Amino acid sequence: MRTLGTLVAGVSLVATTLLGAVPAAAGPADQAGPPDHAGPPRSLGEIAVVPIDDRPFPASTPISIAEAGGHTALAPPVGMLGEFFDYGDADGVGEWWQAAASEADGSVVAVSMLAYGGLMASRVCDTDLETARARLEVLEDVKAADPDHPVYAFDVIQRLTIAPTSSYPGMYSGEVRRWAELMDRVENLGHEDLRGEYEEVAASIPQEIKDDYLCARARNHEINKDMIRAAAAGTVDYLVLGQDDASEFGPHRAEKEALAALISELGVADRVKIYPGADTLGALLVAKHVVERLDVSPTVDVEWSRTPGEDWVAPYQDVPYAELVDAYVGTLGAERSDAPDADVLLMANTSGAGSLEPFVDRIHEAVARGRLVAVGDDAVAGMVDPELRDLLTPRIDVAELGAWSGWNVGISLSQSVVRAALTEASRTQPLLAGSPSTRGEPVLEARRQLLENAAAAHQELLFQELVHTDLYRHQVRDEVRRLAVDAGDDPQHFTVAFDEANELAVEQTRPLAQALFAEEFQGVPVRLGSDGRTEHSAVITDLGSLELGLSWPRYQELDVAPEIVLDRATQPASLVSAALLPWHREIRPEVSLDLAMSAVLRNDTGHEVDVRLSTTVPDGWTPAEPQVLTLAPFEVREVPVPVTTAVLAPEETQTVELVVEQERADGGAAVAPARASSTITAVWRNVALASAGASVAASGWWNQYAPERVIDGNTASTASRWITDAAGAHWLEVTLAGTEPVDTVQLYQYGNYELNDYTISALVDGDWQVVADVVGNTETAPVHQFDAVETTALRLDVTASRDSRVRLYEIEATCRTSTLCD
Structure with missing residues (x-):
């Protein structure tokens, strides 16, 4: 089943009347107005898109991005694009594009499809350089026919290896990758100590595979240089050369340097960019068209999760993440901003040590306050980070987000920036023109319908992204792979079991997707924007x-084509969305405290709403006084909710609930109260945390599992451990921010690999004092209590463990019983 065919079937090449605010769209027909019977147009313009292949992110995502921005994407018939090793019809696609461009308002074209027949075809040398160049003459033809037609193009710098399959030649993909890396290190960088391995790996690969690989690389490099020259000549208005699956070493490194030198030589750095990415480039450039045509420049604020973007390189990329995000933002025509009211808040999830809780807290709070939040989730390559999902989904409805991509941050940025641009344009300029006899209510209704359709496309893209990169890839994909293996088939290239595998993928994913819609989308109110007079909203009602x-x-990718239905006439189950902040708070045990909590109330309708706030608290607590107030249409208001606790025992958790009774100020159907809650847990203050000012040193560590991970507050993530090489003894020292009273140390260890013999010492007045001496431990999370000491540092000395290594999640130091703890 080819869902992309459904997405593009029946697309018309008839030009559409555009918004009057875009000069390039105006013409005599617009000035005179369409015939009286024509009515207002249904789209803000058409963008001709030539994708790099027919998979969902290269092909269907750019279509959704255009629709989310109030535009229409024109795409070639799906049969022209090929499928996997059946390459696309390059000549046919070129002819299609030439015709489509004559009717469209702009174009986004994948050079690899026009030159070779797609991304897979670009990795083999079936097409010679002369043929590729001849096919690309269509770029000059389109530009000559209409010099004002903006053409945005993209190509890739070839990846390191060939497609991995169990049959020839893919069975050599691992060897080809290693050979390519060594080639760069030995022949370009002079690492002669690796020449022996380089020659050995080269000898293991058939010569015809090496010849074809080098031929394709050389041809592609020449085409990329041609495209830079085309940009310099004005044939291409904007060009992105994406690095496909990069690493530190390989032929791509030298190629990129040569291309950058040519860009500098020709003075086209303002309109030719090189950065990582392949599948996302079409979406970025479609979004660029939409933003420019809407004549706005959204601002983007960026926050990182565990590792700052300047210090982290995402999987299969070769530049710092912050540099990549800046490049994407620049391509979109947006601007970076640290302002608290930036149009888009990009919450970029990086990997590394540390807790995701503070990151998720910030997402929750920003969504509660009505900000457009995009989640860029690249911590786990090609998939949603399950830790992030498990923490975030209990706090918000996913449909409230501006984007959430587990594939590439470029998707999140494209989607959210387009969403921000359209809603801003709807408030500052008339989105649709109309003849004198169709102005007024018909035009207003057309604008509302356009905004509703755009919001539906936005929700569909958000939904299909999560179905693919979370539900399918986490819960179904491995079973599809096992089915292929059990059938004696290659999961990377089905030749026997495709029908059975496809059926399994669909049967197992469908109920998961339906449950996701019911829990995270159905009934959620959505801001649409303005029809020029009034702000509007709609409610997600159905998965059509x-x-x-x-x-x-x-087995890798799943096409997902949903139809999500919105209704402007449906009243949401709750007129006001409510959040009680903070979501979770830790307090000291055995004391009563005044908590400065706050309720964030967001009116999701275009009506005034009267609300009454009250809090429900545990026995012995003092609740906030009830409050009565009126929220203006779409108003967001933060209200103090002071609560006083009773004494809590250590590790005891209690819940405060906010109840928001509500009704429309002008009457209307009754609605159920909105509810929100916050949990309060009594825990001892851990002074051995980096966030508390502690630092750490150790005898050594294995790979990336550095000692800093034992003071990051994460006691559960396997990515956040101190792991050592095998040795007879190991030590760890945690230096505190200052002198602290400590009477308890707890160790959180990896199950079944406990530390057996060890001592814990405290630095007291400059001398190490043993506070715990342990022999034969078998506990995973032992707690060691001792007479309180005032210390500036703690030391763990390990002399025996199950396999002579240390695997430690966290060391926690607290003061619980002494009067010194007060």
Whole structure:
């Protein structure tokens, strides 16, 4: 089943009347107005899109991005794009684009499809350089026919290896990758100590595979240089050369340097960019068209999760993440801003040590306050980070987000920036023109319908992204792979079991997707924007249809084509969304405290709403006084909710509930109260935390599992451990921010690999004092209590463990019983 065919079937090439605010869209027909019977147009313009192949992110995502921005994307018939090793019809696609461009308002074209027949075809040398160049003459033809037609193009710098399959030649993909890395290190960088391995790996690969690989690389490099020259000549208005699956070493490194030198030589750095990415480039450039046509420049604020973007490189990329995000933002025509009212808040999830709780707290609070929040989730390559999902989804409805991509941050940025641009444009300029006899209510209704359709496309893209990169990839994909293996088939290239694999993928994913819609989308109110007079909203009411199917005859990708229905006439189940902040708070045990909590109330309707706030608290606590207030249409208001606790025992958790009774100020159907809650847990203050000013040193560590991870507050993530090489003894020292009273140390260890013999010492007045001496430990999380000491540092000395290594999640130091603890 090919869901992309459904997405693009029946697309018309008839030009559409555009918003009057875009000069390029105006013409004599617009000035005179369409015939009286024509009515207002249904789209703000058409963008001709030539994707790099037919998979969901290269092909269907750019279509959704255009629709989310109030535009229409024109795409070639799906049969022209090929499928996996059946390459696309490059000549046919070129002819299609030439015709489409003559009717469209702008174009986004994948050079690899026009030159070779797609991304997979670009990795083999079936097409010679002369043929590729001849096919690309269509760029000059389109520009000559209409010099004002903006053409945004993208190509890739070839990846390191060939497609991995169990059959020839893919069975050599691992060797080809290693050979390519060594080639760069030995031949370009002079690492002669690796020459022996380089020659050995080269000898293991058939010569015809090496010849074809080098031929394709050389040809592609020449085409990339041609495209830079085309940008310099004005044939291409904007060009992105994406690095496909990069690493530190390989032929791509030298190629990129040469291309950058040519860009500098020709003075086109303002309109030719090189950065990591392949599948996301079409979406970025479609979004660029939309933002420019809407004549706005959204601002983007960026926050990181565990590792700052300047210090982290995402999987399969070769530049710092912050540099990549800045490049994407610049391509979109947006601007970076640290302002608290930036149009888009990008919450970029990086990997590394540390807790995700503070990151998720910030997402929750920003969504509660009505900000457009995009989640860029690249911590786990090609998938939603399950830790992030498990922490975030209990706090918000996913449909409230501006984007959430587990594939590439470029998708999140494209989607959210387009969403911000359209809603801003709706408030500052008339979105649709109309003849004198169709102005007034028909035009206003057309604007509302356009905004509703755009919001539906936005929700569909958000939904299909999560179905693919979370539900399918986490819960179904491995079973599809096992089915192929059990059938004696290659999961990377089905030749026997495709029908059975496709059926399994669909049957197992569909109920998961339906449950996701019911829990995270259905009933959620959505801001649409303005019709020029009034702000509007709608409610997500139904999942009209859902088409699923494997994209290619392999187990990796799933096509997801949903139809999400919005209704402007439906009243949401709750007029006001409520959040009680903070979501969770830790307090000291055995004391009563005044908590400065706050309620964030967001009116999700275009009506005034009267609300009454009250709090429900545990026995012995003092609740906040009830409050009565009126919220203006779409108003967001933060209200103090002071609560006083009773004494809590250590590790005891209690809940405060906020109840928001509500009704429309002008009457209307009754609605159920909105509710929100916050949990309060009594825990001892851990002074051995980096966030509390502690630092750490150790005898050594293995790979990335550095000692800093034992003071980051994460006691559960396997990515956040101190792990050592095997040795007879190991030590760890934690230096506190200052002198602290400590009477308890707890160790959180990796199960079944406990530390057996060890001592814990405290630095007291400059001398190490043993506070715990342990022999034969078998506990995973032992707690060691001792007479309180005032110390500036703690030391763990390990002399025996199960396998002579240390695997430690966290060391926690607290003061619980002494009067010194007060």
